[in-house]
Amino acid sequence: MVKTRYRWIVLFLTPPLLIYLFFVVFPLLSSFYYSFTDWNGFAVDYNQIGFANFEKLFRDPLFGKALTNTVLWTVAAIVIPTGIGLTLALALHGRNFIGNLYKSLFYLPISLALAVIGQIWLWIYQPDWGLINTFVRAIGHPEWSTAWLAKPQYALLGVIIAWAWQQIALSMVIFLAGLTAIPQELIEAAEIDGANYWQRVRHVIIPLLAPASVVVIALAVINSLKSFDVLYVMTKGGPFHSSDNLAMFMYNESFQKYNMGYGSAIAVVLFMITLAVIVVYFRQSANAEHLYD
Amino acid sequence: MSIKKLLLVLALLLVGVTVVAAQQEVSIVHYYSSDLGSATMAKLFDGFTAANPDMKVVDNSAGHEDFKTQILVTIAGNNPPDLFSYWAGARTQFIVEADRLMPLTDFWSDNDLDSIIPAGVKPASIYNGDVYNIPMNVHIVGFFYNPKVMAAAGVTSMPTTWDEFLAACEAIKASGVAPIALGSMNRWPAQYWLDYTVSRTAGPEFRQQLMAGEVAYNSPEVATALEAWKQLVDAGYFVADANAYDWTDAADQVANGEAAMTLMGTWITGYWDGNGLKPIDDYDFFPFPAINPDVPMVVHGSVDGWAVPASAANPDGAKALIMHMLSPDAQATWAVGQGALAAVSNVDPSIYSPVMKKAADYLGSVAFLSGYDLSTTPPMADAGLNMFAQFMNDPSGYMAYLDEVEVVAVDVFKK
Structure with missing residues (x-):
């Protein structure tokens, strides 16, 4: 019986x-392997070059820029969607009609692909007839x-705002x-103990939202x-690499400049x-689960 | 089933296979993915099959951007088409260096291509001493302008010297229109400014040395070229915020009369024709003026050609298809359909619009050099293109930008 089940x-x-092994683990290990080579992604031959790609990373100003931008983006990801998502969730929590209508409206960006969101915001930022410039001209500035x-x-910043617009919707739903x-x-x-609204939010609701907060932030x-x-x-990533993040930097090196080995090092x-963040996430979510015990 | 029946079935199958094999397949991948481009290409394939009933073209093309990855992946995976379109220059060189292309030197001489392909275009076919890319069409870069805006500013004859060019810009600016449109959002449209300022001041030979990493980016010659370009930016001759626009936006600015001219390739005529503009009445062409009268004039542009992978299954079919593409009729159909200049000299010149005729004549009168991103290695091109966008944002730091690019050049060319 046990044997059959097994x-x-x-x-x-x-x-x-x-x-999973073929499409995830194998490419992952390949990236590790190629990060120690000078492969151009195309040629039959390549050389083992040890840690040269990783050493080059530390000298490459483009890597420094991409890393800084990635950190900025991550910090913004912790602050903006969490803060605004929580505010919206608190404001819209409840079951009345208006609340549900606004929930649906704020949720809408989730249904769009990020590429579409990028295109929409491209139009919002357009210099001649974009929404923002039209607005500031209309108010006389x-x-x-x-x-x-x-x-x-x-x-x-412009890209992060567009990205956060969707991320806020996701955070709001999780907080709700x-x-x-x-x-x-x-x-x-x-x-009954006499706590006002802010005290209830600060001392009861936010601590009890810890599991949701861990999910939102992660x-x-x-x-x-x-x-x-x-x-x-x-x-x-432009103009002139000023908005590169690590993923864009990796793409440029691998597929625009044909430095596949170097691109693999960036991927590593x-x-x-990402692995460090996920480890922290699993530890935190394990802790948060004890909350309701 | 009896043995007899089985043999009969096998024999029938064999006949079937032979019949199918009698019509050879020639597989092709190309990047002419626009409606017009793919329709014109299909017309050429039909002509080929009509002339060669035993051959059939199998078109496996993807979109233009997907093409760049698709072709490299299929070649690297030893599953290439028999024939593919490719940009002559550094991109072809890259595949040649990896030993993935079939040399076509004998094909060139056997078919006496010297007699139909102009000598000025031939260098675009040759890599490491052998032919690897057979030209299909040529695009050249020059000033495309709005004749009405020029006339309104009192510019009646187009400038041929730098002083005349500056005077024309000043007159256009005084008439309340931006003289020069540039859409460098995707970086490459700005590259022709470096191409021409370098080859018109330091000369074509220096320019080729720069592309090959033999001279430094922070040399006085390149600085002089950037100073000529900077002079125009500082004088306010460019439409503001070039990096916010694409080349088609710049084309629209010229067409709408918001700007007078743009430095762009002949493909802009295809874009304008598609928008209903009329050559001569709505747009016209003049070559980039001379800056240093002592250096030889060249024209920059790009050559689109055909390459045959080293592991192509049907190289003979591929070669037959190339020869069909080079026939005067096919070349005329292609040049007109694509808004390009034919790669061969034996097409009837009356196929060209008067504006394209001017471009064709100019191509015939001076030496041809590929544009920046097709002339230098991809990592170098990235650093250079980056600098051009940086320059258009703020030209004042140009010497520092050149120093930064030279750091990349030293690494790329292992000086």
């Missing part, structure tokens, strides 16, 4: 495991208008789900690390950073 388990697990995505000081999971009697007890950070599509559509660094 056989079924093996039978059902083998195909997905094989697919044409001097505030600029070519937003063509200026190195604004380009990255978290809010429904909070036992109502705890809030009522606090109310998703935002992981999404920020792998964000590529919205950046590709909006600036391609990006993988390590």
Whole structure:
């Protein structure tokens, strides 16, 4: 009996495991392998060059820029979607008609592909007839208008805002789900004890939202690390690499400059950073689960 | 089933296979993925099959951007088409260096291609001493302008010297229109400014040395070229925020009369014709003026050609298809359909619009050099293109930009 069950388990697990090994584990290990070579992604021959690619990373100003931008994006990912998503969730929590309408409206960006979001924001930032410049001209401040995505000081921020627009919607939904999971009697007890709204939010609701917060922050950070599509559509890392993140930098090196070995080294660094975040995430979410015990 | 029946079935199958094999397949991948481009290409394939009933063209083309990866992956995976379109220059060189292309030197001489392909275009076919890319069409880069805007500014004859060019820009600016449109959002449209300022001041030989990493980016010659370009930016002759626009935006600015001219390839005529503009009435052409009168004039542009992978299954079919593409009729159909200049000299010149005729005549009168990103290695081109966008954002730091690019050049060319 046990043996038969075991056989079924093996039978059902083998195909997905094989697919996973072939499409995820094998390419991952290949990246590690190629990061120690000077392969151009195309030629038959390449050389083993040890840690030269990794040493080059530390000398490459483009890597420094891409790493800084990735960190900035991650910090923004922790602050913006969490803060605004939580505010929206608190404001819209409840079951009245208007609340549900706004929930749906704020949720809409989730249904769009990031490439589409990039295109929409490209139009919003367009210098001649874009929404922002049209607006600042309409309120009598044409001097505030600029070519937003063509200026190195604004380009990255512009892309992060577009990206966050969708991420906020995701965070809001997770926080809303978290809010429904909070036992109502705890809030009522606090109310009877004389806690005002802010005290209830600060001392009861936010601590009890810890599991949702861990999910929101982890998703935002992981999404920020792998964000590529919205950046590709909006600036391609430009102007002159000012909005590059690690994913864009890796793409440019691997597929535009044909430095596949170097690109693999960047992929390895990006993988390590993401892995660190995921490890922290699993530890935190394990801790958060004890909350309701 | 009896043995007899089985043999009969086998024999029938064999006949079937022979019949199918009698019509050879020639597989092709190309990047002419626009509606017009793929329709014109299909017309050429039909002509080929009509002339060669035993051959059939199998077109496996993807979109233009997908093409760049698709072709490298199929070649690297030893599953290449028999024939593919490719940009002559550094991109072809890259595949040649990896030993993945079939030399076509004998094909060139056996078919006496010297007699139909102009000597000025031939260098675009030769890599490491052998022919690897057979030209299909040529595009040249020069100033495309709005004649009405020029006339309104009192510019009646087009400038041929730098002083005349500056005077024309000043007159256009005084008439309230931006003299020069540039859409460098995708970086490459700015490259022709470096191409021409370098080859018109330091000369074509220096320019080729720069592309090959034999001279430094922060040399006085390149600085002089950038100073000529900077002079125009500082004088306010460019439409503001070039990096916010694509080349088609710049083309629209010229067409709408918001700007007078743009430095662009002959493909702009295809774009304008598609928007209903009329050559001569709505747009016209003049070559980049001389800056240093002592250096020989050259024209920059790009050559699109055909390459045959080293592991092609049907190289003979590929070669037959190339010869069909080079026939005067096919070349005329292609040049007109694509808004390009034919790669062969024996097409009837009356196929060209008066504007394309001027471009064809100019191509025939001076030496041809590929544009920047097709002339230098991809990592170098990335650094250079980056600098051009940086320059258009703020030209004042040009010497520092050149120093930065030279750091990359030293690494790329292992000086």
